[in-house]
Amino acid sequence: MKTKTIYLTFLFSTIMTYSQNNIKKWLQEMTHEEKVNLVVGMGMNISGIDNTGPTVGQTMDKVPGAAGTTFEIKRLGIPNTVLADGPAGLRILSNRPNDTKTYFATAFPVGTLLASTWNTDLVEKVGKAMGNEVKEYGVDILLAPALNIQRNALGGRNFEYYSEDPVISGNIAAAMVNGIQSNGVGTSIKHYAANNQETNRNLVNVKISERALREIYLKGFEIAVKKSNPWTVMSSYNKINGSYTSQSFNLLTTVLRDEWKYKGYVMTDWFGGNNAIEQLKAGNDLLMPGTENQKKEILEGIKNKTITELDLNKNVEKILTILLQTPSYKKYKYSNNPKLIENAKISRQAATEGMVLLQNNKETLPIKKPNQVAVFGNNAYDLISGGTGSGDVNEAYTISLIDGFKNANIKLDSDLIKKYESYKLEEKAKLPAKKFFFELSPPIPEMEIDVKLIEKNAKENDIAFISIGRNAGEFQDRKEKYDYELTPKELELISKISTEFHKENKKVIVILNIGGVIEIASWKDKADAILLAWQGGQEMGNAVIDLITGKENPSGRLAVTFPLHYQDDISSKNFPGKNTSNEEVKGFGGMSLGHNSEVQYDEDIYVGYRFFTSQKMKTCYDFGFGLSYTQFDYSNFKINKKVFKNELEVMVDVTNIGKITGKEVVQLYLSSPESKTKRPKVELIAFSKTKTLQPNEKQTIKFILNAKDLAYFNDKNFSWTIDSGKYQLKLGKSSTRFIEENNFIVKKNIQVEKVNKLY
Numbered sequence: 001m002k003t004k005t006i007y008l009t010f011l012f013s014t015i016m017t018y019s020q021n022n023i024k025k026w027l028q029e030m031t032h033e034e035k036v037n038l039v040v041g042m043g044m045n046i047s048g049i050d051n052t053g054p055t056v057g058q059t060m061d062k063v064p065g066a067a068g069t070t071f072e073i074k075r076l077g078i079p080n081t082v083l084a085d086g087p088a089g090l091r092i093l094s095n096r097p098n099d100t101k102t103y104f105a106t107a108f109p110v111g112t113l114l115a116s117t118w119n120t121d122l123v124e125k126v127g128k129a130m131g132n133e134v135k136e137y138g139v140d141i142l143l144a145p146a147l148n149i150q151r152n153a154l155g156g157r158n159f160e161y162y163s164e165d166p167v168i169s170g171n172i173a174a175a176m177v178n179g180i181q182s183n184g185v186g187t188s189i190k191h192y193a194a195n196n197q198e199t200n201r202n203l204v205n206v207k208i209s210e211r212a213l214r215e216i217y218l219k220g221f222e223i224a225v226k227k228s229n230p231w232t233v234m235s236s237y238n239k240i241n242g243s244y245t246s247q248s249f250n251l252l253t254t255v256l257r258d259e260w261k262y263k264g265y266v267m268t269d270w271f272g273g274n275n276a277i278e279q280l281k282a283g284n285d286l287l288m289p290g291t292e293n294q295k296k297e298i299l300e301g302i303k304n305k306t307i308t309e310l311d312l313n314k315n316v317e318k319i320l321t322i323l324l325q326t327p328s329y330k331k332y333k334y335s336n337n338p339k340l341i342e343n344a345k346i347s348r349q350a351a352t353e354g355m356v357l358l359q360n361n362k363e364t365l366p367i368k369k370p371n372q373v374a375v376f377g378n379n380a381y382d383l384i385s386g387g388t389g390s391g392d393v394n395e396a397y398t399i400s401l402i403d404g405f406k407n408a409n410i411k412l413d414s415d416l417i418k419k420y421e422s423y424k425l426e427e428k429a430k431l432p433a434k435k436f437f438f439e440l441s442p443p444i445p446e447m448e449i450d451v452k453l454i455e456k457n458a459k460e461n462d463i464a465f466i467s468i469g470r471n472a473g474e475f476q477d478r479k480e481k482y483d484y485e486l487t488p489k490e491l492e493l494i495s496k497i498s499t500e501f502h503k504e505n506k507k508v509i510v511i512l513n514i515g516g517v518i519e520i521a522s523w524k525d526k527a528d529a530i531l532l533a534w535q536g537g538q539e540m541g542n543a544v545i546d547l548i549t550g551k552e553n554p555s556g557r558l559a560v561t562f563p564l565h566y567q568d569d570i571s572s573k574n575f576p577g578k579n580t581s582n583e584e585v586k587g588f589g590g591m592s593l594g595h596n597s598e599v600q601y602d603e604d605i606y607v608g609y610r611f612f613t614s615q616k617m618k619t620c621y622d623f624g625f626g627l628s629y630t631q632f633d634y635s636n637f638k639i640n641k642k643v644f645k646n647e648l649e650v651m652v653d654v655t656n657i658g659k660i661t662g663k664e665v666v667q668l669y670l671s672s673p674e675s676k677t678k679r680p681k682v683e684l685i686a687f688s689k690t691k692t693l694q695p696n697e698k699q700t701i702k703f704i705l706n707a708k709d710l711a712y713f714n715d716k717n718f719s720w721t722i723d724s725g726k727y728q729l730k731l732g733k734s735s736t737r738f739i740e741e742n743n744f745i746v747k748k749n750i751q752v753e754k755v756n757k758l759y
């Protein structure tokens, strides 16, 4: 063992010295122009604004459809590296000009679903599968995962993000990075930081306290950096407290490099920020996708000494250090044949584990061998595998709910199917042409169905399924009316079906194919069961059927709160902020960037369940909630010390006491003593998922907690601190339902880590 370690250390240091020598040599040999080329990407053809060709997020360089490419310096043997989106799978073009081969990638479930698995091993497996496609299609760095906090339900990109909680976000992101990077390709954790809305995303100034920034918005990134060492970090579009994140030395150097010891490089989000020199000096090493103007600006800067050669060398060095690890540099011969069949299976497995069973009255689910079922809702015919924008994937197929039923040999009401199919064709033809590539087409209104017909359906079928869908994506946030809330037609459909099927003593099951939170409280009593299927990737239809037939037991839990009403959430008072000027700002290529604006994060650290639990406010479904077809018992909940010094060991036994195999999510919350500094009523500090437990099978779950896990951010002396007092550790089925508690004491205030003041 020892000899192996010594050998590996020797090998590693030899490689490091070799690489450092290489980089030193390159730095000596490179001209100013070459260095500038390396820190500014190769640009992007945005002629496709008219929707005919490649467009924002797509290049036609080395790998068509990738988001960007870095420059090659042939004479020094420095190759191009290829960067492609995104969080739900590799985003490249599936078809290439004059080429009959297809280049499909697997659409995995969206981030919100992956977080709802609460299963870091599974997410790592998904990452490994994604990374295989990255590598085999000739890409070096995947622009993922995205781990911004879901601050408000209307955030247009919430589906790409994980949770309202930083501990979940950070740990799930770390698992994803570890999985992807195990292939020898890189990641870019994004968007660092506080990019929590799409409205005016390139201009908005996020006004936020240092405590909320540290405890909520940076914490996930800190966990991910420390646990997974991502090759790159992508700075965000927005400003924080007056300065662009991509131009903030404090964020990119003081926090990321000095405090967290980050070793990779930072790139901008596409066309982000407004000052190339400030960006480079702040520690934003690569400007993407890169423009000629930025190059001019930097070359001028060198001439007039607003940036020194030494500054520039730092950026170049960081890019080259990562470049040496890329498949492109290593001349990896990619196959263009990733493991699509195997990866589709992983996508399906992840989808079943992240879907959340919200309601299951009188054991409606799993369904018991029906003769025939009726499927309502446009969405059932066209499930949304993932949201739009750079987080979208060009997959070969998406299994619809109808396909899923057919694959499982469940007989469907074929007259109803015919009706929906012809209605959808007619309505689709009426849709207006898109104004820009990523524009979201308006949803097709629900088909009016006569009560008489539903009455007939209720007689002829054993069960009704209603599928409700929502889509969202880059450039626009969602709306409260008819998006967060259901449309009158959707509500009417649920009502009519519920009345008619219940008259016949038959069950109504609602499937929610959504990427973010919607209103459920007002109509949930009309359904016997509700399955929150999220946006489950290309195998989604099969995954839903796996769960409703009981082939798989639901084990997803909410990583976000579903309030009773949108307005209940305090963040709704300040979302998406207000314009500070009436003038419309234009960006690269004349694209509108919206308005200068600001948004005040008045809720401070009280985001999601931290707010609802502290205010003792009722919700529709709590953070952490989710049902199973079996039950679990918790016993032997122990902590190894009654007085905290620097570490605690926590153990609990979980036993499956039901009749069906299943997995349980173990959630550990902290309640802090009353002290001068207010803390949320509960904070999630650790979590774990059991393996598949057979009936009567038991598993011991162990957590090791260190001081930082228990600390809050003290903005009086800029340190992570634990106040003295009596603390409670609570095992929760959700953020409000606790099974057992254990106490420990902190005798004196502990200053865990002193950090820097940022603003």
Ligand code: BGC
Residues within 6 Å of the ligand: 056, 057, 058, 067, 085, 086, 143, 190, 269, 270, 390, 474
């Ligand atoms: C998005 C990023 C993405 C980039 C490249 C931007 O519009 O915000 O998440 O990685 O485009 O496509």
